[in-house]
Amino acid sequence: MDNRNRNIDGIKGLLVILVVVGHVLQGRLDQSIWRYMIYGFHMPFFIAVAGFLFPYERVKTDSISVFLGRYVYRLIVPWAIAMVVYAVYLGAFWGLKSPLWKGWLSHLSVPFYHLWFVPAYLFWSLLLWWMSCRGLTRSKALLLGLLVSLPFFYVKLASMGALNNVLGANGAGFLIHTLRPHYFLFFVMGMWLREEKLDTRSWVFWVSGAMMFGVYGGIFYFHAGITEGMRDGIWIFANVFLLVAVFRLIRIDALPKSRVMEWMGKESLGIYLWHVLPFLWLKDVIGTRDITQFYGWNLVIEFLFLVVMYGMWRYWKGSRVLFGSR
Secondary structure, three states: OOOOOHHHHHHHHHHHHHHHHHHHOOOOOOOOHHHHHHHOOHHHHHHHHHHHOOOOOHHHHOOHHHHHHOOHHHHHHHHHHHHHHHHHHOOOOOOOOOOHHHHHHHHHHOOOOOOOHHHHHHHHHHHHHHHHHOOOOHHHHHHHHHHHHHHHHHHHHHOHHHHHHHHHHHHHHHHHHHHOHHHHHHHHHHHHHOOOOOOOOHHHHHHHHHHHHHHHHHHHHOOOOOOHHHHHHHHHHHHHHHHHHHHHHHHOOOOOOOHHHHHHHHOHHHHHHHOHHHHHHHHHHHOOOOHHHHHHHHHHHHHHHHHHHHHHHHHOOOHHHHHOOO
16 A cells, blocks of 8 residues: 655645746746745745655664765766756866866866755765764754754854855855755744644634735835845745744645646656756747747656656656656
């Protein structure tokens, strides 16, 4: 009997769709309310789901080699292949004046666009593995995670110059834009939510989260006098409240279910890694001057991408190398 929580797969499917939509939509976050709102919650939730699935107690006896070995074929190898393919497609190393190894080192330290997620995930996982090995309870790990991650929101906004002086531009970029320690907040919270036992009623979190997220949305239009730090604070509280409310339903598998969405959730790593390639190609072919045409063709090409991916997943066992394992 399959005891898999279908809501976990379903929410992952929904979130990876929002990732694709957020990447396809054009314009900066401060130019598009749709991108602004999608980016307001899709990555915190995506990261929290990853933390929710982290086997916190089970890894406490793992050596570091055993722990990292869990991820080699199901995560690291597909990511490494994607890194190479995107680099080659984008011509990242054509006509370099510096040695090729320096180009690859730069590419690895700050991966292309969306590919930061895998090294960040491994970094967050190592932090939780260390906490588990030290015997910290989930609640203590959450507290330590907050102490680790929250200061980096300040560093990201106000102290990048000082960080550059200490680590160099490449080192600071690798820490903040690739490992993203500030996002560890949502990863460790997802881990804690698996066994959350607060007495507070769920409606309090729903109402608080909706109100805070409404304020966050209002900042898009009425941002005079609002600093980035204030906006980040509102964004953090909005997501924390909503995460508690939503994950209470996920834990008991109480959200609506969809087989298609669940398949996409199970294959979310493959979709995440490869969905950018079709619209990069489309941008090169038709451009974005006619934005309606661009969005229309994107809808078609991303649908075809999913069809091809489904066919490869179903009929080619080697597809795991490209898409990762569930």
